Each structure stands twice: as structure tokens, then as C-alpha cells.
Amino acid sequence: MNIAVILAGGIGNRMGIVDKPKQFIDIYGKPIIVHTLEVFDNHPEIDAIAVVCLNEWMDDLRILLRKYEINKVKWLVEGGETRQLSVYNAVQTLAVECSDDDIIVVHDSVRPLVTHKIISSNIAGAKQFGAVDTVVPTADTIVRSVDGEKINEIPLRSELYLGQTPQSFRLSLLKRAHEKARAEKNINSTDDCQLVLQLGEEVHLVQGEKLNFKITSFDDLLLLKAVIKLGKTEIL
Amino acid sequence: MLGKSFKIVEPRRFDLYIDDLVCASDEAIVKIEYAAICKADLRYYLGARDKRTLGFKYPMNLLHEAVGSIILDRTNRFKVGERVVLVPNIVPKEKHDCAHCVCARPDLGENYCPNSFFASSNYNGFAREYVNYPVEYLLKIPINLEPQLATFAELISVAISAYRRLSLNGKETIGVWGDGIVGYLLSTTLRHVHQGKIVVVGKDKGKLRQFKAHAHYLAGDPKISEEELEIAYECVGGGFSAEAINEIIDQIVVGGRIGLTGVAEEQVGINTRKILEKGLSLYGVTRSNKNDFEKALALLENEKFQADIAQLVLKELMINDITDFYRAFEAELENKSLGKNILRFNL
Numbered sequence: 001m002n003i004a005v006i007l008a009g010g011i012g013n014r015m016g017i018v019d020k021p022k023q024f025i026d027i028y029g030k031p032i033i034v035h036t037l038e039v040f041d042n043h044p045e046i047d048a049i050a051v052v053c054l055n056e057w058m059d060d061l062r063i064l065l066r067k068y069e070i071n072k073v074k075w076l077v078e079g080g081e082t083r084q085l086s087v088y089n090a091v092q093t094l095a096v097e098c099s100d101d102d103i104i105v106v107h108d109s110v111r112p113l114v115t116h117k118i119i120s121s122n123i124a125g126a127k128q129f130g131a132v133d134t135v136v137p138t139a140d141t142i143v144r145s146v147d148g149e150k151i152n153e154i155p156l157r158s159e160l161y162l163g164q165t166p167q168s169f170r171l172s173l174l175k176r177a178h179e180k181a182r183a184e185k186n187i188n189s190t191d192d193c194q195l196v197l198q199l200g201e202e203v204h205l206v207q208g209e210k211l212n213f214k215i216t217s218f219d220d221l222l223l224l225k226a227v228i229k230l231g232k233t234e235i236l
Numbered sequence: 237m238l239g240k241s242f243k244i245v246e247p248r249r250f251d252l253y254i255d256d257l258v259c260a261s262d263e264a265i266v267k268i269e270y271a272a273i274c275k276a277d278l279r280y281y282l283g284a285r286d287k288r289t290l291g292f293k294y295p296m297n298l299l300h301e302a303v304g305s306i307i308l309d310r311t312n313r314f315k316v317g318e319r320v321v322l323v324p325n326i327v328p329k330e331k332h333d334c335a336h337c338v339c340a341r342p343d344l345g346e347n348y349c350p351n352s353f354f355a356s357s358n359y360n361g362f363a364r365e366y367v368n369y370p371v372e373y374l375l376k377i378p379i380n381l382e383p384q385l386a387t388f389a390e391l392i393s394v395a396i397s398a399y400r401r402l403s404l405n406g407k408e409t410i411g412v413w414g415d416g417i418v419g420y421l422l423s424t425t426l427r428h429v430h431q432g433k434i435v436v437v438g439k440d441k442g443k444l445r446q447f448k449a450h451a452h453y454l455a456g457d458p459k460i461s462e463e464e465l466e467i468a469y470e471c472v473g474g475g476f477s478a479e480a481i482n483e484i485i486d487q488i489v490v491g492g493r494i495g496l497t498g499v500a501e502e503q504v505g506i507n508t509r510k511i512l513e514k515g516l517s518l519y520g521v522t523r524s525n526k527n528d529f530e531k532a533l534a535l536l537e538n539e540k541f542q543a544d545i546a547q548l549v550l551k552e553l554m555i556n557d558i559t560d561f562y563r564a565f566e567a568e569l570e571n572k573s574l575g576k577n578i579l580r581f582n583l
Contacts, residue, residue: 028256030256035237035238035256038237038238039237039238042237042265042307042308043307044307044316044317112238113238113254115240115365115583116267116365117582117583211254227254228238228254228255228256
């Protein structure tokens, strides 16, 4: 089975909006999380979906799933304090019903422009290698500064990529990575691939797309709105 | 659901759009997999229509010859993954009350309805990742048919409509003028559905030789008149339409019938005196309906017919992004061979 884990446990404190988390913000009549879920729900290779959500927003999510006829969501998992703990909760839930060889596609709910092609490459990559990360080459030069005042290093651009999601894994590997991290009291990782690397396992790259950006600020929200032009142009 | 789409916004300029697809209760969402570029698409690409017409058309998704796979069907008629051809002409149910309704007329049909929509003409076409489409206008492709070949279903359906419109008895001798893809598809289709003799007339000897016909002539050959053509189809179009139509008028028998399939931007001067003298009938036969598509797909089940159509596939062009899409249009503009490039969408 190929299972999507959609992370919607964040509160979006970088947005300034206080009445709802960013994944529930409406974009032309549909919340961001619904746009994201629809891509997975309509993907022929995705068999089931788990959504990790804040407890107090669980009912709102249930209403949206019903209203927009999202049919593949099988598990609603309570979010943890950190991203890592949220994924861990999902892994724990899935481990009960799923087999070790199942593929877990972990994706941010606030990346609604993920495509079927990216999801398919993730599934194929995870089946072949056990762990893959979606990346895009960086067009800008990345500067490393420890104190935020002067440059320490300018790493070689051709070796640098920007990490996106999905990140996809064989369930057994993801489980092992999280258990090791917990045993070592590491609970603040923002990236599951990091945990897999700490196991000494390889993580392969899958090509993402610039448009698969994450909505974290108002600028991103503006960009997303500009990008989604409703395809209802009247033609005579 | 969000999906990418390429719209033409001005001559030789496509923009990437992200469309939000809403699947209605009588619709399915289809992932576009294969498509082909038609001459009408090229005219929009080059802006070869008058400015006012283009002002009403742009921005628009081009392409109306396409095959896709079902990813969601609200009606449960199709299974996820099933391959379908998209019939590009849609007659909206709510507007189906014209004073002189032609939809039910067997000779004309829904594609001549003034209220109908035609993809990539007065409605968005299939140059996109997904399309939500009425299931009524989706047709499952035969299991033994390669999807690349199914993109020709639209042109074959036009050939079938051209045959249907002239209500033939099956035994007439038919002349087909034009050595391009329409002429090839029409003569090939006629060979499979008609028992009478098929004669083709063109200017390019090399191309003409590939045609499935009983006799081949270069335009201007006086021997054409010996064929006693009762029916003729003009498949030339453009600036050479007049030349071809006038030769048909000269060569066809008294009382003959002529089907016109070529599109010309300029008005065409034809010998009306001779039309009157010989009592000829002219028919416009470029539009097919859903029933013609069904017949086209049934014909495409025939493996011999498939082999004849496969000769038209030049190259498969992968469309990974909008730059590939530009390249495909430029390649089709340059194409002088008998056949088409097939676009494989991988967006």
C-alpha cells in the first residue's frame, strides 16, 4: 500500500492570523488543506491517507472531508508538539494496520501545488531505495553565517538543493529512524530524512518543482493566490 | 483539484496557468496523456485569424485531439485508470432549445448546433494536466489500441462524418484531392468502409504513393476524367483550395457531389457556372459528432486499419514543461512530412 501522511498540525504563527491555522485559510472558496488533499485523493497510486491535525481542529477537518468528498482519508491522527512528534504519532498509528513494506509519503498540508508526477516519483523512489527527499536545485547562492553578521562560508551552489516535501519512506525504515531519535531524546528535527541519515541509511533525491512551495507567510499566500487563476475564462 | 494548464495568450506565447478543477456530478476528471496538434491549433498559435476573433479567443487552451486516463468519475461509468478519447464538441443541455435544432438531424448533428462548444475553438481545449469533462463525451478506447493511435480518432471521425454526410450507396467511385494528412485519413477510411473505387489526386508523388487507394494521379492529369468520379472530396484547404475545387468541378460527372473539408482563411473563387451546368452539389463536411467518434473507435479496433494509421506517427514528443510545449508547436510548424508528432504529457 502507498499511504500519504498529510501534516496539518501546525498553528501558523508566522502568518499573523490568529483565528485559524494557515492550512485552513480559504483560497478562492476552498481551504489550502483541501487543495492539497484533493491531489492525493485523486492520485491512482495512493491507497489511503492519514491526516495529522490539531485536536481542536479535528471536527473542522471532518466537516471539510465530508463537504469536499475526500474519500481516502482513513486515519485522523492527533498532532504532536513538534513536527517530528506529529510524524511519530502517524507512524505509531500506521504501524498497527500497515505492513513494514508499505510506502509512506509524508507531505506538508501547506504545499497545495504538489503534482501527481512528484508523488509518483516519490513512490517509485521509496520502493527502490527505501527513502527519498523531494528537492529543487537552488538558483540563488546560499551564504552561511553563524552570527548573522558576517559570512562564514559560501558553499558550492551546484551541490546545494532546497528541500521540499513529500519525503517518502518504507514504513519499517521511518519507524526505525523515529525510534532511534526518541531513544536519543532528539525530538525537534524538522526533517524526517535527517533522522534516516542518522541511522546511517541513504536518502535519494527526487526532483521537485519551484511551484511546490510552502505557504508560511503572507507573501507566500499572495503568491499562491496569484498562481491560482480560476480556469473559468469565458470564450466566445 | 489544482492542475497545470497551458493557455495561448497572444501569437506564439503560452502562459502557465494553475486551474482549479471542480468535478460536477455528471463529469469525470481525466489526466491528459497523449495529444496531437491540428492545423487549427497552429493558426491560433501563429495568430493567423483576424485580430478581433483572436481577442475573443485568447487566453485559451489549445488541442482537441487527445487521449487521457480517468482519475475520478463522479458517475461511476468508468474505472480509475481507464483510457478514454475526449469528444471535443459539447452541446450544453440547458441551451438545447434552438429554434431550428439540427442536433437530431442525422446528416448534421450536434456539432452544427449554434449552442455547441468545440474545444480549442470556442471552449478551452486539452493542453493541460487534467480536465473535468462530461462523461457523456468520453469514450473508452479499445483494449487492443495504442493510445498514441487513438489521438487520430478525431480526424477519423471527421472522415466518417464526411462519408455519412453524402449518404453513399457504397459502390460509387470516389476522388480524394489532397496529399496531406486529411486526404490520407479520408482515403484510408474510405478503403475500409466503402466498396467502390477510391482515387487520390495530389501534387507530391512521394506522399501520394503512401496513400491507400486504388488509383493515384498527379493534379492536372487528363486521365482523371476517365475515372468517372461520382463523388469527390477536397482535402487541400488554404491558398490552393480554389485550384483543387475547380479541378474537381471539371473532372466530376454531371450531378456529382462534392464534399469540402479544407479550411481557407481567404474567400475562394470557384467556377459556379460549371456547377450550375453540371448540377453539382457541394457539402461542408468538417464536423463530426459523438456517433462518428464511436464508429472511428470501432474502426480502430481493426488491426489492419491500425497499421495504416500507425504510418502517420512521426515522433513522440515528451511534454515535461511549457518549454517542451513550445518546441512541439515549432516542430509541427516545420513538419512537411505526411504525419503528425504525438505529444506525450508528463506534467
